[in-house]
Amino acid sequence: MPMNAFVPFLGYGIGLRPKHYPEILDQWPHVDWFEAITENFLVAGGRPRRVIREIRARYPLVLHGVSLSVGSSDPLDFDYLARVRDFVRELEPAWVSDHLCWTGVGGINLHDLLPLPFTEETLRHVVERVQAVQDFLGRRILLENVSSYLEFAHSTIPEGEFLAAVAKRADCAILLDVNNLYVNAQNHGFDALAYLDALPPERIAQIHLAGYADRGTFLHDTHDHPVWPPVWNLYREAVRRFGPVSTLVEWDAQLPPLATVLAEAERARQVAEETLHGWSFTAAGTGAPQ
DSSP states (O other): OGGGSSSOOOOOOEEEOGHHHHHHHOOOOOOSSSEEGGGGGGGGSSSEEEEEEHTTTTTTTEESOOOOOOSSOOOOOOHHHHHHHHHHHHHHSEEEEEESSSEEETTTEEEEEEEESSHHHHHHHHHHHHHHHHHHHHHOOOOEEOOSSSOOOOOSSSSHHHHHHHHHHHHHHEEEEEEHHHHHHHHHHHHHHHHHHHHGGGGEEEEEEOOOOEEEESSOOOOOOOOOOOHHHHHHHHHHHHHEEEEEOOOOOSSHHHHHHHHHHHHHHHHHHHHHHTEOOOTTOEEEOO
């Protein structure tokens, strides 16, 4: 069964950031949905919980984690997962996502999203852990491709094929970060369009857009700029291949006024609708070209 039978089409949203809380609560801006960083809300009580409950009462919302560390050799942290599960039951988000990466080893959290070696051994390891996470949470999760600045010499599977294989074997969905894809394609010299072609369209449940910084010798995924033109172009290609997919603009550093981020989400809507001209689709996200 296609993944979009399980994941609704939410439209075009933005990340929920503390700097914008007062304006959101005061104005209730016109935006389709919000994405919240899971770990910011796992402590019971306090202002963050109050804010997110108020926002959830008015908008669709999804949770995006940064601590699953699904690729680590450490055991899965079921204490953390239990807190996530309890919060999911309380908030009832549209879905839950995290990253296809590892964040630490030996009990040490490095607070970074680190790339994996793309091998068959890693694939089996990750699939087993994703299945365990989904069984524990009682729901499918989305996994996001991460930006990277090095490659493992013994990788044997192209990144796009690896991500596709994880989604198919673990029966999970994909959060396609188009900015990360562009950054990696430039940093490592692979074909971004071939990467898109490797992904199963029925598994693409969400798209991320963001800005990068050009460091001269490499691109750095910084989330501190508007979306750059090459990323918009790649987004168009993703929309052509995958149809209408819930799309979110991430902006984390040098955070501008809320109106600026909302304008980026509206641009995503315009780009997608122009690209999808001739499509007919419903709020549930199912669609086909006419």
